[in-house]
Every structure is written in C-alpha cells, then in structure tokens.
Amino acid sequence: MDLFGMLDELSHGLANLSMFPYFEMAHYVVSVMALREQPGALEVSRVSPLACWFSSMLYCFGGAVLSGIMLAEPPVAPLSNSTGVLLASIVWYLVFYCPMDAVYSCAALQPLRLVLSGMKEVTRTWKVLGGVTQAHSKYKDSLLVMIAIGWARGAGGGLISNFEQLVRGVWKPETNELLKMSYPTKITLMGAVLFALQQTHYLPLQKHHLMLIYTIFIVVNKSRMMLTGSSSSPFASVESALYRTLFSGHSPYAALTGDLKKPRCDNGTTKESSENGSTSPVTGQGSSLKAKDGSENSENTKKIN
C-alpha cells in the first residue's frame, strides 16, 4: 500500500517532468553523435556543412517531420520551434566542428554516454505519447492511426533513414527499418501500441502509470545493452515464437516450386518468379541485379494490378 503510494507519487512526478531543456539536449547530443558515427558522415561534414546540418536536423526532428507528413501538417513546422532548432544546431556544431574534437571525445566517454542515452530514452516516452494523443484528437476511434503516428513520432529518425542517408549522398535501398527493424524501432512500436490501447481504454492502466513503467523499461533495457554491449532484443524469444506460429504456414521453397506447377494467366511471370524468387531482397546487390532482368516482366506481373 505504502509502496504503491510511493510509486504513484513517482509516476505523477515523472508525468509532470519537463523535457526542456535537459532531456531535449541529451536527445540532440546522442542523435547527432549517432549521425557522426555513420560511415562517411565525417566526410560529408567537411564536403558540405549544410547537408550535414540538414541530416542532423532529420536525426533530431525526424519524428516530428514524419508524423507531420502523415497527418498532412507542414513538415517545416519543427523549424518554427526556434529554441529547439538553435539548441540542436549548437550541438551539431560542437559535435562536428569543435576544436580538438573536445565535445565529441567527452560525450563519447562510456559513463557520460550512458547517462545521455538514458535521458534520450526518456524523451521517447513523451514523443510516442504526444504522437498518440495528436492522432487521437484527429481520428477518434482509429487504433491503427494512433499506433502509426505514435510510432512515427517516436522512431521517425530511423523510419526515414533511407531519405536521411540520401541527403548525405548514400543510398542503401536493400535495407530499411521495416525490412530489418532495429531495437529502438521495435521498442517504439511496442510503446505506441501500449499507449494507443491505454488511450482507447482497452488497457486498464492510468496514463502516468504506463508512462512510468514504459520509461523504466526502456531506460533499464538501454543501459543493460550499452553495458553488456549486447544487441539482443529483450523479446527475441517472444518474437520468434510468434513468428513460428503465425508466419510459417508453408516453406517458401514449397511455395516457389508450387508456383511452377500452378496455372497462371500471365505468361513469363512463372519463370521469373522462380528465378528471382530465390534472391533475398535483403542482400541488396543480388536483388538490384535481378531487378534489371525483371524490369521488363514486371510489366506482366503488373498487368494483374
């Protein structure tokens, strides 16, 4: 009883916590450092500071931009938050161009980085919740929209990574966050689902309690992963179980050979799909080569569309 009262106090305290400026700041620092550690990012920062700045802004405000686009709200809106942009720009400048690289060197120290990453995770809760409530105000009873917007707001930087990379002149079509979800994207999706369920009262929990639980979970988890250096998701087992039960109705090879025997209304596809079918699109080179072969018969397949 007393313990619960204490937790209730704590959750209320957390819910009233202001993200600005410290947590926002931590978010900017960690995001810009993540960009800097992308292959080739340092070269871009020399070749074109503007492209580098724009990339950094996409890392810092990607979620707001993406959810804005999805709700048909101006994607430039984040730029109108002058203070935020100014802070992020200062961080960007210090991380990339600080004399003797002092700032990055310090922030990259394990203990400091641990704290910053923890604080960044806290902002995630606020972003996801913000997205869900924003969607709820527009689409009262659509769970899917709430989840989508909450997810976009919380993991935007990752979801638009293909286009963020394009700004830096890098193009990796063979992979994206939907094909190969990274840990933060997964955890954000989970959060979006939980908060959407809470918002629609399917989840019998009070908002500030859920915020406390979710925040503690992601912070602890993040710290664990950083300390152990392991990239194993906490629910890998659940995932694989789900996967095995739901998505392994029949082996792809059975299906492929099946394709060959099946009657088909559009000639050409059969041969093609059995050929290309065996190249996993995740191994980009392969698929992009096949793409060229397949380009003319994509006409055939599209005829069905």
Next chain:
Amino acid sequence: MDLFGMLDELSHGLANLSMFPYFEMAHYVVSVMALREQPGALEVSRVSPLACWFSSMLYCFGGAVLSGIMLAEPPVAPLSNSTGVLLASIVWYLVFYCPMDAVYSCAALQPLRLVLSGMKEVTRTWKVLGGVTQAHSKYKDSLLVMIAIGWARGAGGGLISNFEQLVRGVWKPETNELLKMSYPTKITLMGAVLFALQQTHYLPLQKHHLMLIYTIFIVVNKSRMMLTGSSSSPFASVESALYRTLFSGHSPYAALTGDLKKPRCDNGTTKESSENGSTSPVTGQGSSLKAKDGSENSENTKKIN
C-alpha cells in the same frame, strides 16, 4: 427504344451497386496476389512480415494514399477505414501464410482468377470517379487536376510502385509507370480523362451511362487479355499513330548531332550530352553508370536552371 430503356435501367443499377464488401474483397485478393507474384516478394514475406504487410496495404490502398498526398490530405486516412484494412490484412495473411498455401492455390486457378480480376476492374470505375469528383469539389474548373487525381486514385498502386518496391528492399530507378506505362495505368488515365470531361460537361453523356460503358469496356478487355494471355493494348494502333504525328518532329540522332554544332553558353555540356545522350535511361545500368560521369557536369547544365 426498349433496348435503350433496358440499358438505362442497367446503368442505374450499376451506378447504385455497392462495392463493399464483395468487389472490395476481390480487389484486395487480386492486388495481394499481384504483390506475391513480384520477384522476391515471397522472401520478404519470410524475412519481414511487417514490410510485406505494408507493401500489401500500398497495393490495396495506394491510390487513396497517393491522391491524399496530392491533395494535402492525411496519407494515413486509409488506415482509419478499419473494416477495409482488416479485410485487406486478412486477405494478405491468407494469401501469404495460409497453411499448405491453400488460398493462393485456389485463387490462382484460371476461372476464379478471371472472375476476381473482372470484379477488381469494376472497382476501378468507382475509384476513378471518386477521385475526379473529389478533385472537382476542391478545384472547380481545373480539368488537369481532376484528371491527375482521378488517375492517381485509380492507378495509385502502379504509380507509386518505385516506392512500394523500396519498402521491400528493391530499387529499380531505371523504370517507372510514366516511362513505360502498363495497361492498367493507361486504361485508368483514359478513364480519368473521360470522367473529368463528363464532370465538366464537355462530354455529352450522363454519368451512369459513362460508368456502364467504361466498366463494360475494361472488364471485357481484361478478360480478353487474361484468356488470350496477350498483353497488347487495345489502342496500340491509335497510340502509335498519335505518336508518329505528334512526337516525331525530328529524329533524335539529328538532334544529337545538331547539339554538337549548336552554339552553347555553358562549356562542357556539349561533349557530355552527345556522349550520354546516346544511352537510353530505360536501360538502367547504362544510365546509372553514365550518371557517375555526368555528375560534375550536371553542375554546368543546372547553371541554366
């Protein structure tokens, strides 16, 4: 007279026909099967069910998403149509993951597929008309906007195919629906033009009569193509005639050699355009290789911009 009366009855009956649920369903089934027959799609369905689901939704609701973006309406709106998304998701699941691949095997049988494709074509009329009227309500007297939106709504899945493929980790920049129109895209464009003309009363026809004529035309045509397995467009001759009269003012080679002789204000371009000019962009590899050579002189050409 009597025949006309009967046709009028029929057209009224068709105009009042409800697409939901049967025709919608057929549209989802045919669309998801088209996706499944794309090279590499089956692998994606194993590697990442989420990416596969998202691709399927783009196949089923691509038109609504595209026309939404073009009219600055929320692209997530289709997600708020819970019933539709639920139906499409069930279809997606059954087509890709049904035990023993039963559903796909059945639906792929020639006769059933013929019926389903016919029903899908019927939905096209409704989509195109919906797009045209929606545009008409926003841009009263702009024929072009009506055509564009009607086209996007009816053939969205095809028009955004480059980005739909990107979701699956496939990237074929060397081809798109504008460079090489597939049959459904052409027929939809034609429909959009007709309905836009009808909407603006340039076409002296009643809406329900046009709906009947257009629907019969596309259904019959589709069935013919599926039965004969021919991919020849019904108005290939008209197209080539139009093309010869309008777009062959001078041979491209004359033009290219001409370029060399022409005075030019920006140095460098001349050499380049005569070199690269001879690579058809439709042969992707070629152009993408050239792209690298051309990158620095694109500066020059862009200086004119």
Next chain:
Amino acid sequence: MDLFGMLDELSHGLANLSMFPYFEMAHYVVSVMALREQPGALEVSRVSPLACWFSSMLYCFGGAVLSGIMLAEPPVAPLSNSTGVLLASIVWYLVFYCPMDAVYSCAALQPLRLVLSGMKEVTRTWKVLGGVTQAHSKYKDSLLVMIAIGWARGAGGGLISNFEQLVRGVWKPETNELLKMSYPTKITLMGAVLFALQQTHYLPLQKHHLMLIYTIFIVVNKSRMMLTGSSSSPFASVESALYRTLFSGHSPYAALTGDLKKPRCDNGTTKESSENGSTSPVTGQGSSLKAKDGSENSENTKKIN
C-alpha cells in the same frame, strides 16, 4: 538626391512589373531547354513524351510544388493554374518536338539565350519574395521557415532534382543540391535570407529597393557568367574564408584515427567507421559499394538512435 529619386522611381517600376506573360514565358523556355540539355533527356522525350512532359513541369513549377509540400498545401495546385501549365506545355512541345528542331536552335543562339536567361533571373526575385511572404503569413516570427520556403520556391527545380531525374529513369544518389550547391541554388538561398531579414525588419531596407538591388545583382552576374563561360561563384572567396574559420575545427583524419582510440558502447562500429569513414559519399560508386558492407552494422550504429 536626384539620382536616388530616379532609382526610387525605377525600383517602384520594377516592383509593379508583371511577370506574366513575358517573364514567365522566358522562365519556361530556359527551364525546358535546361532539361533538354540534361544527359539522356532527348531519349526520354522519344521513349515517353508523358515522362518528359512531367519532368518539364517539375522544371517549370518545381519551386511551387516543393514549397507547397513543405507548407502542407496541395502539390497539384500548380496544375490548377491552367494558363501557366498551357504555356509551359506549348514551350515543352516546341522545344522537344518542333519540326527541324527550329525553336531550340533559335533559342540556343547566344544573344537570345542571354536575354531569356536574364528575364528568367528576374522571375527568381518574385518567386523568392512570394515564398517568404507566404511563409510569413503562416509563421509570423520564424525566420528559418521564411528562409526555407523562400529558398524552396526560388530554387525548387534544383532541390528536387533527384526526384525529377527519377521520373526520367535516372538515379544519382551520390550527389544532390545540398551536398554540392550549384550557383542558382546558392544565389537563391542568399536572396531568401535577405528577403526574410527585410520581412522581419532586421534589414533596414524597403522591399522595392531590395528587389531592385537583388534583381540587378543576379541578372548582371548571370550575364557575366554566360558571357565569360566561367562557373566561378562571385562569393567563392567569402565562402572559403567562412568555411576555413567555422568548419575546420580539426582535420577529418585526426577525427577518424581518434575514432579508433575512443571508447565505444556499440561493438563493430569502430572498425566499420574507420573503414568506410574514408570514402567520400560524393564518389557515389564507392559509397554505394561500401553501403553493402555497412548494411548489417548500420544496425549497431542505429541502436544509438
């Protein structure tokens, strides 16, 4: 005094000058000719007139489309300006398909081209100003938004060039206007900054005076560059000075080797960033090859996101 009075008169006259139809026309002609001089554009005009037309429209109205998207206004809106689209389409047709290539041959003559380009530059002032005022009406006190929209409106064609090229089946991810700004993009950015400062009264100048100064500057500059055939930007020296003072805090190599010594929370990245770090993304092939190597460890780096 008298001279100033005259200048004042002149500036008022300029400010009241109507862009339609002559200057608009010149803008369309120069833009479509710029497209035609892009490598491979002539081939596209033969393979698919529609794709060519769409590309031309993006060259002519790219700014309006881009700023529309950024402000969540319908990107199809430019199509509703029937007169403009009609004019641009006529120009497009004459430049690409005129018998004996007469129109292009004439317009490409140095003197005529000089005049047309000069007139096109004049329209730039109006576009930038239009964008800035439009943004000002939506985001009262946000300088950044005004600059962004003014820039987008004035240099849209260049900023969306990657996607305009995609329409023609060309894809050059390794370069874009942010990575390697062309002269018109730079001059437009400068103009956007000036007009935004004037709009917010940080710049003690009257609007019509600024319009006169900016217009004269860009026209004179453009003519100089076309006559001398030099592509050297007028403020190259300023740029390099700024660059040296602001963005050379430490040499990239120091940073790269530094990366190796630094403690790191995510294993794997270190090796990678030191490897890939040394490939400039501007040399596309290189980075796109690296992209494949880096794809799996991008997971690690993204974990930080």
